[in-house]
Amino acid sequence: MKNLLFFIFIHVSLFAHGVATGDQGYIQQINGINFVPFMYLGAKHMVTGYDHILFLVGVIFFLYRLRDIGIYVTLFAIGHSSTLIFGVFADIHINAYIIDAIIGLSVVYKALDNLGAYQQWFGMQPNTKITTLIFGLFHGFGLATKIIEFDMDPNGLLTNLIAFNVGVEIGQLLALSAILILISYWRKQPSFITYSYSTNIVLMILGFMLTGNQLIGYFNS
Template sequence: MHSLSMGAMDAMDASVVRPNRSLLLLLFTALLFLGMPDALAHAVAEGDKGFIQESSGVMVLPFIYMGAKHMITGYDHLLFLFGVIFFLYRLKDVGLYVTLFAVGHTVTLLLGVLAEINISSYVIDAIIGFSVVYKALDNLGAFQRWFGHQPNTKAATLIFGLLHGFGLATKIQEYEISADGLITNLIAFNVGVEIGQLLALSAILIVMGYWRRTASFWRHAYTANVAMMSAGFLLMGYQLTGLIVSQ
Protein backbone atom coordinates (compact mmCIF):
# COMPACT_ATOMS: atom_id res chain seq x y z
CA MET A 1 0.00 0.00 0.00
CA HIS A 2 1.47 3.31 -1.05
CA SER A 3 0.09 5.82 1.45
CA LEU A 4 0.72 7.55 4.73
CA SER A 5 0.28 4.60 7.08
CA MET A 6 -1.53 4.99 10.39
CA GLY A 7 1.73 4.33 12.22
CA ALA A 8 3.54 7.00 10.27
CA MET A 9 0.73 9.45 10.87
CA ASP A 10 0.73 8.77 14.60
CA ALA A 11 4.48 9.21 14.75
CA MET A 12 4.35 12.70 13.33
CA ASP A 13 4.16 15.81 15.44
CA ALA A 14 0.84 17.61 15.49
CA SER A 15 2.48 20.40 13.54
CA VAL A 16 3.45 17.93 10.84
CA VAL A 17 0.05 16.29 10.55
CA ARG A 18 -1.77 19.63 10.50
CA PRO A 19 -1.46 21.15 7.01
CA ASN A 20 0.87 24.10 6.67
CA ARG A 21 -1.72 26.71 5.75
CA SER A 22 0.59 29.03 3.87
CA LEU A 23 1.97 26.19 1.74
CA LEU A 24 -1.52 24.82 1.12
CA LEU A 25 -2.75 28.25 0.05
CA LEU A 26 0.23 28.67 -2.27
CA LEU A 27 -0.28 25.29 -3.93
CA PHE A 28 -4.02 25.74 -4.24
CA THR A 29 -3.70 29.24 -5.69
CA ALA A 30 -1.10 28.08 -8.20
CA LEU A 31 -3.38 25.28 -9.34
CA LEU A 32 -6.30 27.68 -9.58
CA PHE A 33 -4.53 30.18 -11.82
CA LEU A 34 -2.77 27.53 -13.89
CA GLY A 35 -5.91 25.52 -14.38
CA MET A 36 -8.62 28.01 -15.19
CA PRO A 37 -7.65 29.14 -18.72
CA ASP A 38 -9.29 27.19 -21.55
CA ALA A 39 -11.46 25.10 -19.25
CA LEU A 40 -8.53 23.98 -17.15
CA ALA A 41 -6.19 23.60 -20.13
CA HIS A 42 -8.22 20.62 -21.25
CA ALA A 43 -10.06 22.10 -24.19
CA VAL A 44 -9.13 21.93 -27.85
CA ALA A 45 -7.17 24.98 -28.94
CA GLU A 46 -9.01 26.86 -31.68
CA GLY A 47 -5.92 26.92 -33.89
CA ASP A 48 -5.49 23.15 -33.65
CA LYS A 49 -9.19 22.54 -34.19
CA GLY A 50 -9.28 24.75 -37.28
CA PHE A 51 -6.24 23.03 -38.77
CA ILE A 52 -7.75 19.58 -38.33
CA GLN A 53 -11.17 20.53 -39.66
CA GLU A 54 -9.62 21.92 -42.83
CA SER A 55 -7.42 18.86 -43.41
CA SER A 56 -7.94 15.23 -44.31
CA GLY A 57 -5.82 12.14 -44.74
CA VAL A 58 -2.96 10.80 -42.67
CA MET A 59 -1.26 13.51 -40.57
CA VAL A 60 1.09 11.69 -38.23
CA LEU A 61 3.28 14.53 -36.98
CA PRO A 62 0.46 17.04 -36.30
CA PHE A 63 -1.43 14.44 -34.29
CA ILE A 64 1.67 13.41 -32.36
CA TYR A 65 2.23 17.08 -31.53
CA MET A 66 -1.37 17.60 -30.43
CA GLY A 67 -1.35 14.43 -28.32
CA ALA A 68 1.83 15.49 -26.54
CA LYS A 69 0.52 19.03 -26.08
CA HIS A 70 -2.75 17.75 -24.67
CA MET A 71 -1.02 15.62 -22.05
CA ILE A 72 1.59 18.21 -21.04
CA THR A 73 -1.10 20.88 -20.57
CA GLY A 74 -3.68 18.48 -19.12
CA TYR A 75 -3.41 19.38 -15.44
CA ASP A 76 -6.05 16.85 -14.43
CA HIS A 77 -4.11 13.96 -15.99
CA LEU A 78 -0.84 15.19 -14.49
CA LEU A 79 -2.35 15.66 -11.03
CA PHE A 80 -3.58 12.08 -11.06
CA LEU A 81 -0.17 10.80 -12.19
CA PHE A 82 1.49 12.92 -9.50
CA GLY A 83 -0.72 11.22 -6.93
CA VAL A 84 -0.02 7.77 -8.36
CA ILE A 85 3.75 8.10 -8.10
CA PHE A 86 3.81 10.15 -4.89
CA PHE A 87 4.84 7.22 -2.69
CA LEU A 88 6.45 5.06 -5.39
CA TYR A 89 10.21 4.96 -4.92
CA ARG A 90 11.28 2.19 -7.29
CA LEU A 91 11.31 2.80 -11.04
CA LYS A 92 9.94 -0.72 -11.44
CA ASP A 93 6.80 0.26 -9.53
CA VAL A 94 6.52 3.60 -11.33
CA GLY A 95 6.74 1.78 -14.66
CA LEU A 96 4.06 -0.73 -13.66
CA TYR A 97 1.53 1.85 -12.50
CA VAL A 98 2.14 4.22 -15.40
CA THR A 99 1.78 1.29 -17.81
CA LEU A 100 -1.57 0.35 -16.27
CA PHE A 101 -2.72 3.94 -16.64
CA ALA A 102 -1.47 4.10 -20.24
CA VAL A 103 -3.15 0.81 -21.21
CA GLY A 104 -6.41 2.04 -19.72
CA HIS A 105 -6.53 5.38 -21.50
CA THR A 106 -5.31 3.87 -24.79
CA VAL A 107 -8.16 1.34 -24.87
CA THR A 108 -10.93 3.86 -24.22
CA LEU A 109 -9.37 6.55 -26.40
CA LEU A 110 -9.56 4.24 -29.42
CA LEU A 111 -12.89 2.70 -28.40
CA GLY A 112 -14.52 6.04 -27.65
CA VAL A 113 -13.63 7.57 -31.01
CA LEU A 114 -14.02 4.53 -33.29
CA ALA A 115 -17.30 3.43 -31.67
CA GLU A 116 -18.46 7.06 -31.51
CA ILE A 117 -19.27 6.83 -27.82
CA ASN A 118 -20.54 10.27 -26.91
CA ILE A 119 -20.11 11.24 -23.28
CA SER A 120 -20.55 14.78 -22.03
CA SER A 121 -17.10 16.30 -21.67
CA TYR A 122 -18.31 18.01 -18.49
CA VAL A 123 -19.33 14.69 -16.94
CA ILE A 124 -16.18 12.80 -17.88
CA ASP A 125 -13.92 15.67 -16.81
CA ALA A 126 -15.75 15.85 -13.47
CA ILE A 127 -15.07 12.12 -13.05
CA ILE A 128 -11.41 12.75 -13.86
CA GLY A 129 -11.42 15.42 -11.15
CA PHE A 130 -12.87 12.83 -8.80
CA SER A 131 -10.00 10.48 -9.66
CA VAL A 132 -7.60 13.13 -8.32
CA VAL A 133 -9.61 13.36 -5.09
CA TYR A 134 -9.68 9.57 -4.80
CA LYS A 135 -5.92 9.23 -5.25
CA ALA A 136 -5.20 11.96 -2.70
CA LEU A 137 -7.44 10.21 -0.15
CA ASP A 138 -5.73 6.92 -0.97
CA ASN A 139 -2.32 8.48 -0.37
CA LEU A 140 -3.54 9.83 2.96
CA GLY A 141 -4.60 6.34 4.04
CA ALA A 142 -8.20 7.51 4.37
CA PHE A 143 -9.85 4.34 3.09
CA GLN A 144 -7.91 2.15 5.50
CA ARG A 145 -8.93 4.35 8.43
CA TRP A 146 -12.54 4.84 7.36
CA PHE A 147 -13.40 1.35 6.14
CA GLY A 148 -10.61 -0.84 7.50
CA HIS A 149 -9.79 -1.89 3.95
CA GLN A 150 -7.25 -0.75 1.38
CA PRO A 151 -8.60 -0.79 -2.21
CA ASN A 152 -6.44 -2.44 -4.84
CA THR A 153 -4.25 0.41 -6.06
CA LYS A 154 -3.32 -1.31 -9.33
CA ALA A 155 -6.95 -1.98 -10.24
CA ALA A 156 -7.88 1.61 -9.34
CA THR A 157 -5.10 2.97 -11.56
CA LEU A 158 -6.28 0.86 -14.51
CA ILE A 159 -9.94 1.80 -13.99
CA PHE A 160 -9.18 5.49 -13.75
CA GLY A 161 -6.94 5.13 -16.80
CA LEU A 162 -9.98 3.85 -18.69
CA LEU A 163 -11.99 6.87 -17.54
CA HIS A 164 -9.20 9.30 -18.44
CA GLY A 165 -9.16 7.71 -21.90
CA PHE A 166 -12.77 8.69 -22.44
CA GLY A 167 -11.72 12.22 -21.53
CA LEU A 168 -9.13 12.09 -24.31
CA ALA A 169 -11.73 10.64 -26.70
CA THR A 170 -14.15 13.52 -26.10
CA LYS A 171 -11.40 15.96 -27.03
CA ILE A 172 -10.57 14.04 -30.22
CA GLN A 173 -14.26 14.06 -31.17
CA GLU A 174 -14.27 17.85 -30.81
CA TYR A 175 -11.77 17.98 -33.68
CA GLU A 176 -14.44 16.57 -36.04
CA ILE A 177 -11.64 14.84 -37.90
CA SER A 178 -12.03 13.27 -41.32
CA ALA A 179 -12.60 9.51 -41.54
CA ASP A 180 -9.76 9.43 -44.07
CA GLY A 181 -6.71 8.27 -42.13
CA LEU A 182 -8.65 8.20 -38.85
CA ILE A 183 -7.06 5.09 -37.32
CA THR A 184 -3.51 6.17 -38.18
CA ASN A 185 -4.16 9.64 -36.82
CA LEU A 186 -5.64 8.22 -33.62
CA ILE A 187 -2.59 6.05 -33.10
CA ALA A 188 -0.36 9.07 -33.76
CA PHE A 189 -2.34 11.11 -31.22
CA ASN A 190 -1.94 8.36 -28.64
CA VAL A 191 1.79 8.13 -29.34
CA GLY A 192 1.94 11.87 -28.72
CA VAL A 193 0.04 11.43 -25.47
CA GLU A 194 2.58 8.85 -24.32
CA ILE A 195 5.48 11.11 -25.32
CA GLY A 196 3.94 14.00 -23.41
CA GLN A 197 3.27 11.75 -20.45
CA LEU A 198 6.87 10.54 -20.46
CA LEU A 199 8.23 14.09 -20.59
CA ALA A 200 5.94 15.32 -17.82
CA LEU A 201 6.58 12.23 -15.72
CA SER A 202 10.35 12.63 -16.08
CA ALA A 203 10.13 16.21 -14.81
CA ILE A 204 7.91 15.17 -11.90
CA LEU A 205 10.24 12.31 -10.95
CA ILE A 206 13.29 14.59 -10.99
CA VAL A 207 11.57 17.10 -8.70
CA MET A 208 10.22 14.34 -6.46
CA GLY A 209 13.66 12.74 -6.27
CA TYR A 210 15.21 15.91 -4.91
CA TRP A 211 12.26 16.60 -2.60
CA ARG A 212 12.33 13.13 -1.07
CA ARG A 213 15.96 13.64 -0.03
CA THR A 214 14.95 16.55 2.18
CA ALA A 215 13.32 16.54 5.60
CA SER A 216 10.49 18.65 4.24
CA PHE A 217 9.06 15.74 2.23
CA TRP A 218 7.51 13.99 5.21
CA ARG A 219 6.67 17.31 6.82
CA HIS A 220 4.62 18.35 3.81
CA ALA A 221 3.46 15.02 2.34
CA TYR A 222 0.12 15.42 4.10
CA THR A 223 -0.23 19.03 2.97
CA ALA A 224 0.64 18.21 -0.64
CA ASN A 225 -2.05 15.53 -0.82
CA VAL A 226 -4.63 17.78 0.83
CA ALA A 227 -3.77 20.43 -1.78
CA MET A 228 -4.12 17.80 -4.52
CA MET A 229 -7.49 16.73 -3.13
CA SER A 230 -8.62 20.38 -3.04
CA ALA A 231 -7.56 20.79 -6.67
CA GLY A 232 -9.57 17.68 -7.55
CA PHE A 233 -12.66 19.13 -5.90
CA LEU A 234 -12.03 22.38 -7.80
CA LEU A 235 -11.88 20.48 -11.09
CA MET A 236 -15.09 18.62 -10.24
CA GLY A 237 -16.90 21.78 -9.24
CA TYR A 238 -15.78 23.67 -12.32
CA GLN A 239 -16.97 20.94 -14.69
CA LEU A 240 -20.26 20.31 -12.88
CA THR A 241 -20.96 24.03 -12.93
CA GLY A 242 -20.28 24.04 -16.66
CA LEU A 243 -22.67 21.11 -17.08
CA ILE A 244 -25.45 22.92 -15.22
CA VAL A 245 -24.92 26.18 -17.10
CA SER A 246 -24.89 24.37 -20.47
CA GLN A 247 -28.33 22.84 -19.93
Protein backbone atom coordinates in the same frame (compact mmCIF):
# COMPACT_ATOMS: atom_id res chain seq x y z
CA MET B 1 -15.19 44.00 -18.94
CA LYS B 2 -11.82 42.95 -20.23
CA ASN B 3 -12.88 39.33 -19.87
CA LEU B 4 -16.08 40.02 -21.72
CA LEU B 5 -14.19 41.58 -24.64
CA PHE B 6 -11.88 38.62 -24.69
CA PHE B 7 -14.85 36.29 -24.85
CA ILE B 8 -16.38 38.20 -27.74
CA PHE B 9 -13.10 38.18 -29.61
CA ILE B 10 -12.74 34.42 -29.20
CA HIS B 11 -16.34 33.96 -30.24
CA VAL B 12 -15.86 35.95 -33.43
CA SER B 13 -12.55 34.40 -34.33
CA LEU B 14 -13.99 30.93 -33.91
CA PHE B 15 -16.97 31.62 -36.07
CA ALA B 16 -15.58 33.85 -38.78
CA HIS B 17 -16.72 31.83 -41.86
CA GLY B 18 -17.24 29.00 -39.42
CA VAL B 19 -13.52 28.29 -39.53
CA ALA B 20 -11.89 27.59 -36.20
CA THR B 21 -8.36 28.77 -35.44
CA GLY B 22 -5.55 27.08 -33.52
CA ASP B 23 -5.27 23.29 -33.25
CA GLN B 24 -8.87 22.70 -34.18
CA GLY B 25 -8.59 25.03 -37.17
CA TYR B 26 -5.55 23.13 -38.34
CA ILE B 27 -7.24 19.74 -37.98
CA GLN B 28 -10.23 20.90 -40.01
CA GLN B 29 -7.98 22.05 -42.83
CA ILE B 30 -6.06 18.83 -43.34
CA ASN B 31 -6.92 15.58 -44.97
CA GLY B 32 -5.51 12.04 -44.82
CA ILE B 33 -2.75 10.59 -42.70
CA ASN B 34 -0.66 13.12 -40.74
CA PHE B 35 1.28 10.99 -38.30
CA VAL B 36 3.76 13.37 -36.68
CA PRO B 37 1.32 16.30 -36.43
CA PHE B 38 -1.23 14.14 -34.59
CA MET B 39 1.52 12.76 -32.38
CA TYR B 40 2.42 16.33 -31.52
CA LEU B 41 -1.20 17.19 -30.74
CA GLY B 42 -1.53 14.14 -28.46
CA ALA B 43 1.63 15.07 -26.57
CA LYS B 44 0.52 18.70 -26.33
CA HIS B 45 -2.86 17.68 -24.96
CA MET B 46 -1.22 15.59 -22.24
CA VAL B 47 1.45 18.12 -21.26
CA THR B 48 -0.99 21.04 -21.14
CA GLY B 49 -3.82 19.04 -19.53
CA TYR B 50 -3.44 19.84 -15.85
CA ASP B 51 -6.10 17.28 -14.84
CA HIS B 52 -4.03 14.38 -16.20
CA ILE B 53 -0.88 15.85 -14.66
CA LEU B 54 -2.49 16.18 -11.22
CA PHE B 55 -3.56 12.55 -11.33
CA LEU B 56 -0.03 11.49 -12.31
CA VAL B 57 1.41 13.50 -9.41
CA GLY B 58 -0.95 11.61 -7.11
CA VAL B 59 -0.02 8.24 -8.60
CA ILE B 60 3.74 8.63 -8.28
CA PHE B 61 3.78 10.72 -5.11
CA PHE B 62 4.92 7.85 -2.88
CA LEU B 63 6.54 5.72 -5.59
CA TYR B 64 10.31 5.87 -5.72
CA ARG B 65 11.32 2.56 -7.32
CA LEU B 66 11.50 2.93 -11.09
CA ARG B 67 9.95 -0.52 -11.48
CA ASP B 68 6.80 0.52 -9.56
CA ILE B 69 6.56 3.78 -11.45
CA GLY B 70 6.81 1.82 -14.70
CA ILE B 71 4.03 -0.58 -13.68
CA TYR B 72 1.57 2.14 -12.65
CA VAL B 73 2.22 4.39 -15.62
CA THR B 74 1.81 1.42 -17.98
CA LEU B 75 -1.51 0.45 -16.35
CA PHE B 76 -2.75 4.02 -16.67
CA ALA B 77 -1.62 4.10 -20.32
CA ILE B 78 -3.34 0.79 -21.15
CA GLY B 79 -6.53 2.14 -19.61
CA HIS B 80 -6.68 5.44 -21.43
CA SER B 81 -5.45 4.11 -24.80
CA SER B 82 -8.24 1.51 -24.94
CA THR B 83 -11.07 3.91 -24.20
CA LEU B 84 -9.56 6.62 -26.43
CA ILE B 85 -9.67 4.42 -29.55
CA PHE B 86 -12.88 2.64 -28.57
CA GLY B 87 -14.63 5.92 -27.69
CA VAL B 88 -13.82 7.57 -31.01
CA PHE B 89 -14.72 4.55 -33.15
CA ALA B 90 -17.92 3.75 -31.29
CA ASP B 91 -18.59 7.51 -31.39
CA ILE B 92 -19.44 7.51 -27.70
CA HIS B 93 -20.55 10.99 -26.68
CA ILE B 94 -20.16 11.20 -22.96
CA ASN B 95 -20.80 14.75 -21.84
CA ALA B 96 -17.38 16.42 -21.58
CA TYR B 97 -18.28 18.12 -18.29
CA ILE B 98 -19.32 14.84 -16.67
CA ILE B 99 -16.20 13.00 -17.77
CA ASP B 100 -13.98 15.88 -16.60
CA ALA B 101 -15.80 15.94 -13.27
CA ILE B 102 -15.01 12.22 -12.87
CA ILE B 103 -11.36 12.94 -13.74
CA GLY B 104 -11.38 15.58 -10.96
CA LEU B 105 -12.74 12.94 -8.57
CA SER B 106 -9.98 10.55 -9.62
CA VAL B 107 -7.49 13.12 -8.28
CA VAL B 108 -9.44 13.29 -5.00
CA TYR B 109 -9.54 9.50 -4.82
CA LYS B 110 -5.79 9.20 -5.33
CA ALA B 111 -4.99 11.88 -2.72
CA LEU B 112 -7.14 10.05 -0.13
CA ASP B 113 -5.52 6.77 -1.14
CA ASN B 114 -2.07 8.28 -0.55
CA LEU B 115 -3.18 9.45 2.89
CA GLY B 116 -4.25 5.90 3.79
CA ALA B 117 -7.86 7.03 4.24
CA TYR B 118 -9.41 3.80 2.93
CA GLN B 119 -7.48 1.71 5.46
CA GLN B 120 -8.63 4.02 8.28
CA TRP B 121 -12.24 4.29 7.18
CA PHE B 122 -13.01 0.86 5.76
CA GLY B 123 -10.19 -1.24 7.21
CA MET B 124 -9.14 -2.28 3.71
CA GLN B 125 -6.92 -1.10 0.89
CA PRO B 126 -8.53 -1.08 -2.57
CA ASN B 127 -6.18 -2.67 -5.10
CA THR B 128 -4.17 0.31 -6.32
CA LYS B 129 -3.25 -1.38 -9.61
CA ILE B 130 -6.89 -2.05 -10.52
CA THR B 131 -8.03 1.46 -9.55
CA THR B 132 -5.23 3.03 -11.62
CA LEU B 133 -6.39 0.98 -14.61
CA ILE B 134 -10.03 1.99 -14.05
CA PHE B 135 -9.19 5.69 -13.78
CA GLY B 136 -7.07 5.27 -16.91
CA LEU B 137 -10.24 4.12 -18.68
CA PHE B 138 -12.08 7.28 -17.58
CA HIS B 139 -9.23 9.56 -18.62
CA GLY B 140 -9.34 7.86 -22.06
CA PHE B 141 -13.01 8.75 -22.48
CA GLY B 142 -12.04 12.34 -21.74
CA LEU B 143 -9.44 12.20 -24.52
CA ALA B 144 -11.96 10.58 -26.88
CA THR B 145 -14.51 13.32 -26.24
CA LYS B 146 -11.82 15.88 -27.03
CA ILE B 147 -10.98 14.14 -30.32
CA ILE B 148 -14.63 13.92 -31.36
CA GLU B 149 -14.84 17.70 -30.80
CA PHE B 150 -11.80 18.11 -33.07
CA ASP B 151 -13.96 16.81 -35.94
CA MET B 152 -11.20 14.75 -37.56
CA ASP B 153 -11.46 13.72 -41.19
CA PRO B 154 -12.58 10.06 -41.56
CA ASN B 155 -9.82 9.60 -44.14
CA GLY B 156 -6.87 8.06 -42.28
CA LEU B 157 -8.68 8.30 -38.94
CA LEU B 158 -7.32 5.10 -37.36
CA THR B 159 -3.69 5.89 -38.21
CA ASN B 160 -4.11 9.46 -36.99
CA LEU B 161 -5.71 8.20 -33.78
CA ILE B 162 -2.86 5.79 -33.17
CA ALA B 163 -0.47 8.70 -33.76
CA PHE B 164 -2.43 10.81 -31.26
CA ASN B 165 -2.23 7.97 -28.76
CA VAL B 166 1.53 7.55 -29.25
CA GLY B 167 1.78 11.30 -28.70
CA VAL B 168 -0.24 11.04 -25.50
CA GLU B 169 2.27 8.48 -24.20
CA ILE B 170 5.23 10.63 -25.20
CA GLY B 171 3.64 13.65 -23.54
CA GLN B 172 2.97 11.57 -20.45
CA LEU B 173 6.60 10.42 -20.31
CA LEU B 174 7.83 14.01 -20.67
CA ALA B 175 5.49 15.32 -17.97
CA LEU B 176 6.31 12.39 -15.75
CA SER B 177 10.07 12.90 -16.09
CA ALA B 178 9.73 16.53 -15.05
CA ILE B 179 7.49 15.65 -12.07
CA LEU B 180 9.82 12.84 -11.05
CA ILE B 181 12.90 15.06 -11.05
CA LEU B 182 11.15 17.70 -8.92
CA ILE B 183 9.73 15.17 -6.48
CA SER B 184 13.10 13.40 -6.22
CA TYR B 185 14.80 16.63 -5.14
CA TRP B 186 12.11 17.12 -2.55
CA ARG B 187 12.06 13.51 -1.37
CA LYS B 188 15.68 13.87 -0.23
CA GLN B 189 14.68 16.64 2.18
CA PRO B 190 13.22 15.90 5.63
CA SER B 191 10.36 18.24 4.71
CA PHE B 192 9.00 15.65 2.26
CA ILE B 193 7.43 13.50 4.98
CA THR B 194 6.51 16.58 7.05
CA TYR B 195 4.55 18.14 4.22
CA SER B 196 3.33 15.08 2.35
CA TYR B 197 0.12 15.12 4.38
CA SER B 198 -0.69 18.73 3.50
CA THR B 199 0.47 18.26 -0.09
CA ASN B 200 -2.03 15.46 -0.58
CA ILE B 201 -4.71 17.64 1.01
CA VAL B 202 -3.87 20.35 -1.54
CA LEU B 203 -4.06 17.73 -4.29
CA MET B 204 -7.48 16.74 -2.98
CA ILE B 205 -8.65 20.38 -2.95
CA LEU B 206 -7.50 20.83 -6.54
CA GLY B 207 -9.37 17.65 -7.48
CA PHE B 208 -12.56 18.91 -5.82
CA MET B 209 -12.11 22.28 -7.55
CA LEU B 210 -11.84 20.59 -10.95
CA THR B 211 -14.96 18.58 -10.20
CA GLY B 212 -16.91 21.60 -8.95
CA ASN B 213 -15.88 23.70 -11.91
CA GLN B 214 -17.00 20.99 -14.37
CA LEU B 215 -20.32 20.47 -12.57
CA ILE B 216 -21.03 24.20 -12.73
CA GLY B 217 -20.26 24.05 -16.45
CA TYR B 218 -22.59 21.06 -16.81
CA PHE B 219 -25.53 22.75 -15.12
CA ASN B 220 -24.96 25.99 -17.03
CA SER B 221 -24.82 24.28 -20.41
